[in-house]
Amino acid sequence: MGIDHDTLVGFAKSWGLFYLIAFSIAVLVYTFWPSNRKRFDRAKKSILEDDDRPKNGGSGEK
């Protein structure tokens, strides 16, 4: 069975569009999910903290 040009075009124009829109909605949901606000705020500010040593001596234990 061969996959011809029209099949690929049809797929790209229909499903290709939908999965991209679905991804985009997922990203927006993740970005604006209320419980994520705190971790984003922390990440935003934490890079400005004094950062000259790894935490816990960098041993990898959380």
Next chain:
Amino acid sequence: MVAGLTRSERQLALVILTLLGLAGLAMAAAGRGDLMGAHGFVVLVFAGAVAWVLMAGFYAPEPGEERLARYYDDPTKAGIVLTMGWAVFGMFFGVWVSALLAWPELTFVDQAWASFGRMRPVHTTGVIFGFGGNALIATSLHVLQRTSRARLPDQLSPWFVLIGYNLFCVLAVTGYFMGVTQSKEYAEPEWYADIWLVVVWVVYFLIYIRTLQRRQEPHIYVANWYYMAFILVVAVLHIVNNLALPISLSAARSYPIYSGVQDAMVQWWYGHNAVAFFLTAGFLGMMYYYMPKRADRPIFSYRLSIISFWGITFFYMWAGSHHLHYTALPQWVQTLGMTFSIMLLVPSWSSAGNALATLNGAWHKVRDDATLRFMMVAAVFYGISTFEGSFMAIRSVNSLSHYTDWTVGHVHAGALGWVAMITFGSIYALVPWMWKRKTMYSPRLVEAHFWLALTGTIVYVFAMWNSGIIQGLMWRTYAESGTLAYSFIDSLVAMHPYYIARTVGGLFFLAGASVGAFNVAMTIRAARQETVQGSAADVPATAAVQPGE
């Protein structure tokens, strides 16, 4: 630097170098009579030189356990030095090839290696991969550790990535001089160099994953997303675009597995996404870390940075076909590329605007601090050149701009104004932190570099805009009889003054980079002298070295 490795890491390094040297020897023996043989000797000498450095420090005392309480920055330091070296090298060849276009008789070295066709990829590879790539590796290892608050997982693999990557660059550049090329723009190195780069790149990705696993922060900072996307996507692009069959295992020449318009499509899918993920995503990672750090203000909107990240990731992949308007590529694929190129304006301007909004309230720092000004100008150029790019991707605009110097001007607005400026800004921020100095050796030279770079960029870009639009218009002007009004040579004559201006602009930019390299070298020297005098032991910096003070 060898002293930072443990005994077993030194042994493993020696094993790797031995294997590399043997591979070089095998290439030299099998490829005799072919240019691959010459590359075999290059690999052999490279492995020998690195082994020489390793052996010189092989019996130095081992580093103690207390090293684990510090970040591992030796590869970053070496990477910064390599970045500045490649910048001067690559930009020097850029000025030379641009001078050749203005004065073709400048080929005073009557040798094949000094011809335009060979030196031009030396310039592009030297600046994109040599300068840009080393800057990305050096800064990514720094940002990764700081934002994860975790040390790199081991000390050998970052060296493998840095040195191995530079071997790839050396193979690429020496290859072009000799005439080894697979003639795919920005993917010129032949199959054995490509395979080597895949090995290096996988190790690079693993360093990222392993360090993130050890992170002490709940959230992965957005700069790391950009760096990760850069590593992952470049790996995919590189592998797919370079699928080729060598004519024999003992010859440099290979042929791509794609043919005709498929090859062109894959090449520009690669080419444009190399712009996206090599020359944009990684440098956005730099911007999202070093700019807030230097301005001492958090990024304006963290959520906007997330949306921009995914926007770039989703949209860019589709944009490459705008390089192939009016070709045999199916019309709908061209239109798709065009549409996505215009949509790309949303994430691009989100990032540029986010960066500039971060500086709101810190403009007095921008005024006083050339380092921060480098980053600010970079964000502005990022905004300008992404707008220009989307505009030029429109089919009817492209019919005027394609094949002209407008395209050259556009890429240099991005390369000089965005990529190089954000890199220099990040390096000027990073060097004092890395070498425990309060400031650079000479802040006035940073200032001088800034103005040289900005002047050079503006002269260059305006010269190419003029030249390109004149070219495009002359090529499409018809006489009343329906014949072309101008011959090709007429357009060449019209371009001559702009080509001279371009060379002058490039010379300014090269002068700036050279001043920067000198400044970095002197900063390192001053730090070394202090260490020798024992006045500054290798203690972590205190808050005094923080930016903005």
